[in-house]
Amino acid sequence: MRENALDQLLDRALDRAVADEPDLTAARLDQGRLRLAADLRAAPTGRKRSWQPRRALVAAAVVAVVAAGGIVVQGLGGGERAAAATLNRAADLAASVSDQPVGPDQFRYVRSRARGITVELGENSAWSAGLVNERWIPADPHREWMERQSDDGPATWVAGREGAGDPPANPAQRNGEFRAPCGNFAYFAATEPDRCTLADWNHPTPEFLAGLPQDPKALYDRLVADGGDGEVGAFTAVRGALGTGRYPAAVRALLYRALAHSPNLEVTDDRANLDGVTGTALGLEVHGDFTELVIDPADGSYLGWREVAADDSSLPRGTVRQSTSTTTGVADTLGVAPR
Amino acid sequence: MALDEGSLLTLYESTAARLHRYVARRIGADTAQDVVSEAFLVLWERRAGQVVEQDTLRAWLYGVATNLLRRHVRSEDRKYRAWSREHAARTDVADVGERAGGAADADALAGPLTRWLADLRREERDVLLLTAWADLAPAEIAVALDVPVATVRTRLHRARARLRTRLADHLTDSGDHDA
Numbered sequence: 001m002r003e004n005a006l007d008q009l010l011d012r013a014l015d016r017a018v019a020d021e022p023d024l025t026a027a028r029l030d031q032g033r034l035r036l037a038a039d040l041r042a043a044p045t046g047r048k049r050s051w052q053p054r055r056a057l058v059a060a061a062v063v064a065v066v067a068a069g070g071i072v073v074q075g076l077g078g079g080e081r082a083a084a085a086t087l088n089r090a091a092d093l094a095a096s097v098s099d100q101p102v103g104p105d106q107f108r109y110v111r112s113r114a115r116g117i118t119v120e121l122g123e124n125s126a127w128s129a130g131l132v133n134e135r136w137i138p139a140d141p142h143r144e145w146m147e148r149q150s151d152d153g154p155a156t157w158v159a160g161r162e163g164a165g166d167p168p169a170n171p172a173q174r175n176g177e178f179r180a181p182c183g184n185f186a187y188f189a190a191t192e193p194d195r196c197t198l199a200d201w202n203h204p205t206p207e208f209l210a211g212l213p214q215d216p217k218a219l220y221d222r223l224v225a226d227g228g229d230g231e232v233g234a235f236t237a238v239r240g241a242l243g244t245g246r247y248p249a250a251v252r253a254l255l256y257r258a259l260a261h262s263p264n265l266e267v268t269d270d271r272a273n274l275d276g277v278t279g280t281a282l283g284l285e286v287h288g289d290f291t292e293l294v295i296d297p298a299d300g301s302y303l304g305w306r307e308v309a310a311d312d313s314s315l316p317r318g319t320v321r322q323s324t325s326t327t328t329g330v331a332d333t334l335g336v337a338p339r
Numbered sequence: 340m341a342l343d344e345g346s347l348l349t350l351y352e353s354t355a356a357r358l359h360r361y362v363a364r365r366i367g368a369d370t371a372q373d374v375v376s377e378a379f380l381v382l383w384e385r386r387a388g389q390v391v392e393q394d395t396l397r398a399w400l401y402g403v404a405t406n407l408l409r410r411h412v413r414s415e416d417r418k419y420r421a422w423s424r425e426h427a428a429r430t431d432v433a434d435v436g437e438r439a440g441g442a443a444d445a446d447a448l449a450g451p452l453t454r455w456l457a458d459l460r461r462e463e464r465d466v467l468l469l470t471a472w473a474d475l476a477p478a479e480i481a482v483a484l485d486v487p488v489a490t491v492r493t494r495l496h497r498a499r500a501r502l503r504t505r506l507a508d509h510l511t512d513s514g515d516h517d518a
Contacts, residue, residue, distance in 0.1 A: 006503045009448060013506075014471040016449035017456065018422050021363035021371075024356050028372065033351050036379050040344045118388070192392060229345065286345070 082267045083282050084260040086295070090280075091260075093300030095253035100330045107136040109331040109338050110245035112304075113275055116322035117158060118168075119314045125163030126315070129155035131175075136334050137183070137246065141205075142196060145183040146334045150175050177335070201226060201241045209251055216257035223258060231262050232286055239293050242302040245328040252302065256295075268292050272306065275325035279303045285310050289321060302326065341390045347383055354397055355379075361473040362404055366411045367418055374411070378404040395482055401473055402483030405465050412461070419457040426450030448506065455505045463498035466491055 024032070102108050115130035130152030137145055155167040178185040182196035199208040213219045220234060227233020238255050241247055247255070259265060265282055268290045272281035283292030288311050294303040304325035309315040329338040355375055363371035381403045386396075408415065426449060456464060469475045469483065477495065481488040 006506055007499070010452070010499065010502055010506060011471070013448040013452040014467075016446055017453045018364045018419070019449075021360070021368045023363075024359040024368075024372065024375075029356055032355060032372065032376055033348060035376060036351055037344070037348060039380060040347065040383065192394070228349070232345070286343075 083262075083265040086267055086280055086282060086297075087256045087260040087265075090295045090297070090300035091253040091256035093298075094249055094256060095300075097249045097299060097301070099249050102139045102330050104139050105332075107138055107331040107334060108246060109329040110135045110137065110326065111328075111337070112243070112324050112326045113152060114322070114324040115152065115320075117315060117319070119161075124161055125167075126158040126161040127155050127163070127167030128158055129167070129169070134337065135183075135245075136331055138334075142182055144179055144181050144334065145185075147178045147183075147185060148176070148335070179334070201237045202244055204241065204244065204246050204251075209248070212251065212254070214254070216254065217261050219254060219258035220261040231264055232284055232291075235259065235262060235265065235284055235291070235293075239291075239305050242293065243305065243324065243326055245326055253300070256300070268308070274304045274306060274323055277303055277325070281306060281308075283308075288313055341388060342383070342386050342396065343388070346396075347379060350393070350396055350400065351379055354400060357473070358400060358404055361401070361468070362408065364472050365408055365418075365468065366415050370411060370414065374404060374407050378407055381407070394479070398475065398479040398482035401469060401475060401479075402485065405469065405483065408465075409461070416457045419453045423450050423452075423454035423457075426453070448509075451509055452502065452506070455502055459498055459501060463494045463501070466494040467498040467502075470495060 112133045112135075113130065114133070115128060117126055117128050119126045131149055132152050133147065133149045135145065135147050151169070155169055157163060157167055178187065180186065182194070184195045195203060199205040213222055223234035223237050224230055227235075227237040229236075238259055241255060242252065259282075262284075264284055266284075267280060268283040269281040269292070272279050272292065272294050274294045277296070279294040279296045281290075281292040281294045283290045283306075285291075288309070290306075290308045290310050292306045292308065294306060295301070296303055304323060306323040307321045309317050309319045309321055311317055315321060331338045358378065359368075359371050359375050362374050365371075366374065378400055382396075382400050385403075386399060391399075456468075459467065465484065466480055469480045470477075475483065477488050477491045480491045484491070
């Protein structure tokens with residue numbers, strides 16, 4: 001028998017081998033989900049609350065999707081309307097800003113600085129680490145992109161939470177310089193979608209932007225649908241979108257107006273410090289943390305995002321668990337920051 | 340996406356039934372549910388807070404489950420041999436050969452094939468079954484098992500070559516010669 005005939009036979013026999021095991025029933029599946037949710041909630045302090053400085057974090061390459069079962073969203077009363085007013089004011093300001101144009105041979109430059117605290121599983125120890133990520137995105141996104149990432153100083157123990165020796169460093173392979181057309185960098189797994197054709201909130205193509213609803217409520221509904229988890233999903237989609245640094249002023253303004261429809265969003269800190277700049281933080285409480293985006297009240301620009309402990313379970317309430325500040329500019333040369 | 344409680348539950352909703360099917364075929368549905376539950380918790384302990392794409396997370400989950408299966412290696416072997424004995428009666432080797440690839444033949448060969456699975460080297464079996472029963476691509480298996488893609492391909496090639504040899508011998512022994 002020829003080899004390919006044997007291969008075909010093998011594949012079909014493999015398909016049928018031991019194929020008579022019963023599937024998980026819907027009831028068992030639900031039961032398993034409830035058990036998992038209970039296990040996750042059982043020991044909130046003994047669990048690893050980990051911040052891993054990953055390239056995707058600052059690149060905002062992904063939209064977090066939070067399932068309805070595991071969320072605590074709490075409005076504090078009154079704060080929600082303040083959030084809507086703040087967002088609409090920011091939108092008015094943001095819409096009046098004119099973006100610095102990117103010429104045909106120039107690059108959109110996006111610099112993100114991320115810091116975060118990792119709490120070790122079952123230990124008292126906690127450390128803080130950071131990184132700086134720079135991206136050069138060509139005017140024609142099919143041309144060559146560049147990304148450079150490095151540690152933002154050595155990792156340090158959180159005061160009073162020191163462990164033995166030096167804190168674990170960021171994995172070295174995440175640092176370095178990468179170049180690739182369309183931003184298809186070599187560190188992406190082979191299974192990742194092709195960024196030459198990908199169009200979503202984190203990869204806004206002109207067609208994607210043109211297809212967004214212009215009515216704020218309709219845009220909010222679209223964000224809810226795409227985010228996959230109601231209010232939190234919509235919020236996270238906006239956070240991811242703004243973190244790309246690739247949304248024109250008019251669309252940024254529209255995103256703020258859309259978020260004003262988020263029923264439980266509140267002003268969580270009106271003097272939020274992010275990488276030395278003070279802004280207004282708007283956020284939702286999710287899993288014991290406030291997840292926030294920070295807007296400059298002076299001109300409505302997006303400064304970055306934070307996650308702040310909302311209870312004392314693993315870090316004292318008010319501790320910034322992780323944060324990313326984002327600035328953008330226009331660069332003439334790949335690899336050279338503007339000015 | 341950052342791996343938080345919500346995204347783990349979302350992963351459960353999208354993947355638990357499929358993962359269970361893969362694990363159940365290897366060690367039986369009774370034990371499979373525990374392994375699936377444990378796999379999600381182990382993934383959580385190791386990866387909570389990390390920011391990854393959904394595909395990577397799914398591959399890791401299959402990797403964790405595959406590693407957990409190592410504790411059940413004896414019951415896996417027993418299951419394959421028992422299933423093989425039970426289904427040996429279906430084998431009508433005289434019909435096999437000319438209709439290679441036909442459904443009836445595949446049914447007939449599933450019995451002996453299952454016994455041969457028990458004889459494969461552990462790491463080759465993992466790669467073969469992640470491909471055949473979990474529908475993972477070599478690149479996904481590489482992420483799942485944390486080995487280079489080239490290693491995955493080599494293991495898959497070897498596993499298939501061993502099974503093809505057994506299959507050819509089986510057909511020859513049955514007096515069914517082929518060109």
